[in-house]
Amino acid sequence: MGDNPSRSENASAGDLGVTARHARGAGTGVSPSSFEEPPFGGGGALPKKTRFGMEAGFRGLSVAAGAMVLVIIVAIAVFLISKAVPAIRADNENFLTFNQWFPNETEPRFGIAVLAFGTVLTSIIALLVAVPIALGIALFLSHYAPKRLATPLGFIIDLLAAVPSVVFGLWGRDVFLEPVRNFSAWLNEYFGWIPIFGGDGPFGRSVLLGSLVLAIMVLPIVTSLSREVFLQTPTMNEEAALALGATKWEMVRTSVIPYGKPGVIAAVMLGLGRALGETIALALTLGIVFNISFNVIENGGNSIAANIANAFGEANETGRGALIASGLVLFAITLVVNMAARAIIYRRREFRDSAA
Amino acid sequence: MAKRIEASNVSSYYGSFKAIDSVSMVVEPKTITALIGPSGCGKSTFLRSINRMHEVLPNARIEGSLTIDEQNIYDPDVDVTAVRRLIGMVFQRPNPFPTMSIYENVVAGLKLNGVKKKSVLDDAAEQSLKSANLWNEVKDRLGRPGAGLSGGQQQRLCIARTIAVEPQVVLMDEPCSALDPISTLAIEDLMFKLKDRFTIIIVTHNMQQAARVSDKTGFFSIDKTGDPGRLIEYDDTQKIFSNPNEKKTEDYITGRFG
Structure with a gap:
């Protein structure tokens, strides 16, 4: 009884479909010869399968594309290792722990410790600054801003990602330096008792400046990816939370953020990838000093990529090998970070997969 | 527990589009009221207007008055979240929170209300799952994802989640349309059981279901696409399905019109 109405609806929809098909058949003018071929599923021998058709061609193409990734990765690894190993052999100090960089001397002495430390420190500070802001912007764009504002604002954020890093570097060095120097002096005056804000200057071209510039560069990636995943939260989950009496923020906390968490972690890791590999902006803003220090406001800081740049x-043969070896370390750091991120994402896979 | 809902001249809009026109009905406590009618006739819109879920959509608004035990649901001073806690809702498709376990799903509403004590949450989870006839099936795997259950179990989980916050009224928007007949039967049994504690309003496309479970039935219809839906007839279920006053209702329930 209850099904009748919907059945009649379906019937009328079906009729329309048939008419449309007929119209198309007549319009394109199918040649009469096609009627002589046996119809699908009709009499005659079973048709032979095509041997070299589009199917095989496309399959080959996609396999080749996939294989190319492996080839490129292996080629890069071989290149890095083949250049790095002789240089590390020539090193008269422990490559992992020594904290100076003199690879061009007749008795080369260099170590990665300072550079690796600086790379990780600037990246972590940059993320600590950028991620909360980026998530705030992403939530605002996806759930709070009126559409008229969200669309242009999202566009501007994407534009920020398109600014070349050398521009950020120059801006940081010439414009942003001054406010950061003043801020550093202020921090030093009032919070100098905290070791990271200690020292007696000079301030400015510091880890803080480099990290803040990095943060601005990382911001758009994390923002736009997070916005995308937040927007994908199923409406029915949001409504479930609202119908339980959640406020907007509670709705965001119970349905949007948990749903978007794997995506946000992926976004943060991409941001971290960019921060770790960032070269010219840090080369222009950091003080380039070879020592391991947690002081973030005094002139100083260094990173693997900036050091390479x-x-x-002025590097000789061994010097270039040493720099390539440092690149290998950067490669390894990035790899570890990515694997850690994957591990986090996969840990609660059961919950995510059953949701799909 | 249960409360009385009174709608008078309720019209709901999506922007400039009028979805329902001037609906008036009184729903008594501890009854089941079924809303039936063809697709697009505004049943769900009316249902969503009752717990103010309608206004979640951009530009959606209503006119007229809706009260729960004489209190205006749309009073500007009323906290909308309080209204939704009072008037719970079960949706068409089961929508457990995908990232939460069965247990977390059931107590999600309580946690939103600030209940933190584990013993209280444990009790509420057990009681709600028992009320929803789901306890025996899931008691050994409360930590498993809620989305891993079958469709019917998920829908009962959603009902458990809704009644865990002890609402006065439970709205159900085609709760069985995504379920097989056995799960549907389980939900219908559950509705009878819940009737002792809650006022239930259910939207359904299944007229046998309306006839089976409800005390009163409201028939909604539209004249043609683009027109607002209207409440054609609202009466005892018995009367609607045996001897309706309106010709339109009769045509619809006998399958001559839809």
Whole structure:
């Protein structure tokens, strides 16, 4: 009884479909010869399968594309290792722990410790600054801003991602330096008793400046990816929370953030990837000093990529090998970070997969 | 527990589109009221207007008055979240929170209300799951994802989640349309059981279901696409299905019109 109405609806929809098909058949003018071929499922021998059709061609193409990724990765690894190993052999100090960088001397002495430390420190500070802001912007764009505002604002954020890093570097060095120097002096005056804000200057071209510039560069990636995942939260989950009497923020907390968490972690890791590999902006803003210090406001700081940019020009054979070895370490750090991120995402996979 | 809902001249809009026109009905406590009618006739819109879920959509608004035990649901001073806690809702498709376990799903509403004590939450979870006829099936795997259950179990989980916050009224928007007949029967049994404690309003496309479970039935219809839906007839279920006053109702329930 209850099904009748919907059945009649379906019937009328079906009729329309048939008419449309007929119209198309007549319009394109199917040649009469096609009627002589046996119809699908009709009499005659079973048709032979095509041997070299589009199917095989496309399959080959996609396999080749997939294989190329592996080839490129292996080629890069082989290149890095083959250049790095002789240089590390020539090193008269422990490559992992020594904290100076003199690879161009007749008795090369260099170590990665300072550079690796600086790379990780600037990246972590940059993320600590950028991620909360980025998530705030993403939530605002996806759930709070009126559409008229969200669309242009999202566009501007994406534009920020398109600014070349050298521009950020120059801006940081020439414009942003001054406010950061003043801020550093202020921090030093009032919070100098905290070791990271200690020291007696000079301030400015510091880890803080580099990290803040990095943060601005990382912001758009994390923001736009997080916004995308937040927007994908199923409406029915949001409504479930609202119908339980959740306020907007509670709704965001119970349905949007948990749903978007794997995506947000992926976004943060991409941001971290960019921060770790960032070269020229840090080369222009950091003080380039070889020592391990947690002080973030005094002139100083260094990173693997920035050091490569600064030192490559005047490097000799061993020097270049040493720089490539440092690149290998950067590669390893990025790899570890990515694997850790995957581990986090996969840990609660059961919950995510059953949701799909 | 249960409360009385009174709608008078309720019209709901999506922007400039009028979805329902001037609906008036009184729903008595501890009854089941079924809303039937063809697709697009505004039954769900009316249902969502009752717990102010309608206004979640952009530009949606209503005119007229809706009260629960004489209190105006749309009073500007009323906290909308309080209204929704008072008037719970079960949706068409089961929508457990995908990232939460069965247990977390059931107590999600309580946690939103600030209940933190584990013993209280444990009790509420057990009681609600028992009320929803789901306890025996899930008691050994409360930590498993809620979305891993079958469709019918998920829907009962959603009912458990809704009644865990002890609402006065439970709205159900085609709760069985995504379920097989056995799960449907389980939900219908559950509705009878819940009737002792809650006022239930259910939207359904299944007229046998309306006839089976409800005390009163409201028939909604539209004249043509684009027109607002209207409440054609609202009466005892018995009367609607045996001897309706309106010709339109009769045509619809006998399957001559839809």
